[in-house]
Amino acid sequence: MTHYVDSEVGRLGTVLLHRPGPELARLTPRNNDSLLFDAIPWVGRAQEEHDAFAAALRERGVEVLYLANLLTETLAVADARAELTEQVLSSPRLGDTLRARVADHLAYLDPAALADVLIAGLAHEELRISPERPGGIVYTLMDRHDFVIEPLPNLLFTRDSSLWIKNRVGVTSLAMRARRRESTLTNAIYRHHPRFVGTEFVYQPGLEHLEGGDVLLLAPGVIAVGVGERTTPAGAERLGRQVFAAGLAHTILVVPVAQKRATMHLDTVCTMVDVDAVLMYPNVADALSAYTVIAGADGDDPRVDGPAPFLRAAADAMDIDQLRVIDTGLDPVTAEREQWDDGNNTLALAPRLCVGYERNVETNAQLERAGIELIPIAGSELGSGRGGPRCMSCPMVREPLRR
Numbered sequence: 001m002t003h004y005v006d007s008e009v010g011r012l013g014t015v016l017l018h019r020p021g022p023e024l025a026r027l028t029p030r031n032n033d034s035l036l037f038d039a040i041p042w043v044g045r046a047q048e049e050h051d052a053f054a055a056a057l058r059e060r061g062v063e064v065l066y067l068a069n070l071l072t073e074t075l076a077v078a079d080a081r082a083e084l085t086e087q088v089l090s091s092p093r094l095g096d097t098l099r100a101r102v103a104d105h106l107a108y109l110d111p112a113a114l115a116d117v118l119i120a121g122l123a124h125e126e127l128r129i130s131p132e133r134p135g136g137i138v139y140t141l142m143d144r145h146d147f148v149i150e151p152l153p154n155l156l157f158t159r160d161s162s163l164w165i166k167n168r169v170g171v172t173s174l175a176m177r178a179r180r181r182e183s184t185l186t187n188a189i190y191r192h193h194p195r196f197v198g199t200e201f202v203y204q205p206g207l208e209h210l211e212g213g214d215v216l217l218l219a220p221g222v223i224a225v226g227v228g229e230r231t232t233p234a235g236a237e238r239l240g241r242q243v244f245a246a247g248l249a250h251t252i253l254v255v256p257v258a259q260k261r262a263t264m265h266l267d268t269v270c271t272m273v274d275v276d277a278v279l280m281y282p283n284v285a286d287a288l289s290a291y292t293v294i295a296g297a298d299g300d301d302p303r304v305d306g307p308a309p310f311l312r313a314a315a316d317a318m319d320i321d322q323l324r325v326i327d328t329g330l331d332p333v334t335a336e337r338e339q340w341d342d343g344n345n346t347l348a349l350a351p352r353l354c355v356g357y358e359r360n361v362e363t364n365a366q367l368e369r370a371g372i373e374l375i376p377i378a379g380s381e382l383g384s385g386r387g388g389p390r391c392m393s394c395p396m397v398r399e400p401l402r403r
């Protein structure tokens with residue numbers, strides 16, 4: 001099975017999604033901020049919206065893989081099960097007594113039930129504690145709203161916890177505490193699931209912070225990396241070194257993005273909709289700059305040029321006259337509203353064909369006017385975590401772009 005992605009827009013063949021489940025039901029007004037959601041989603045409706053998203057992809061011939069299924073299959077491999085169990089048990093929050101109780105609890109779960117716990121976490125009252133097997137001081141002092149194992153409601157955004165560059169997978173190093181454990185799951189899947197046997201890695205968890213939402217494959221050999229709230233300059237440098245060493249790219253554009261929730265990743269302000277066109281938030285488009293990092297010859301340090309305006313630097317690196325820009329919204333206020341609602345965050349299924357949230361009416365009209373076909377999906381509940389179709393998808397196979 002060959003997984004291969006060298007652009008943002010080559011015809012999509014296979015994509016990794018996560019259908020939201022019980023982990024979303026963990027969100028309450030007490031914890032939604034720390035779990036990185038702006039509202040409390042209606043879980044059933046979010047699932048319906050997600051099923052419609054997956055159906056839209058399948059109708060266009062895309063193979064949809066679900067993370068929970070891959071995880072369940074991975075947990076049938078003894079080494080993977082041992083590794084993932086060990087990882088949750090190693091949390092210093094637990095202490096030895098509670099750790100032993102949690103270990104007992106996990107040991108009896110079949111792979112599907114264990115996958116559920118790794119994704120949805122374990123609430124205080126779900127751990128059966130008896131007088132013969134007490135939870136100790138840690139369990140006693142826990143608030144009943146605390147989690148013994150924290151849930152992963154942002155697993156929905158599969159874009160961020162792994163990425164593919166050509167035939168290599170990168171398992172990322174997520175910046176926010178609420179998301180760090182996500183990459184233990186993707187790491188285990190790519191290392192142990194039979195589908196991925198022999199796959200080489202271009203990034204590993206534990207390295208400098210890097211999230212997939214910041215990585216845009218502008219053209220074969222040219223990668224833009226946003227640096228801001230989630231990806232650090234050191235993460236961008238590390239990715240650059242690793243892709244250069246593996247011969248996966250010749251140029252990295254390092255693009256500073258404001259460290260704000262609305263612009264947490266580069267793909268919240270810019271996504272590609274054609275081989276030479278981006279959908280971009282006009283309130284930042286002109287201010288966005290890029291440093292061009294070019295692979296050194298024979299292991300020399302890479303060369304860093306710039307800063308230059310992002311659109312100019314990108315066109316030069318891509319070896320095209322210019323990168324066409326389609327604006328989010330029409331006027332600045334609509335643009336701001338629609339950027340917040342992930343109007344920029346489209347997923348391309350092929351050049352000039354993409355999926356976007358239906359609610360971003362002006363942005364979608366702009367796309368149509370520019371000759372881009374938009375497949376609208378509902379996202380009133382899905383969007384409460386601040387992510388759109390690109391964030392909710394990790395392409396594993398795209399038709400290579402011919403240059």
Ligand SMILES: NC(=O)NCCC[C@H](N)C(=O)O
Nearest residue numbers: 036157213265385386387391
């Ligand atoms: N690539 C993306 O922009 N992903 C969206 C992630 C949303 C999630 N609630 C987060 O704050 O990390």
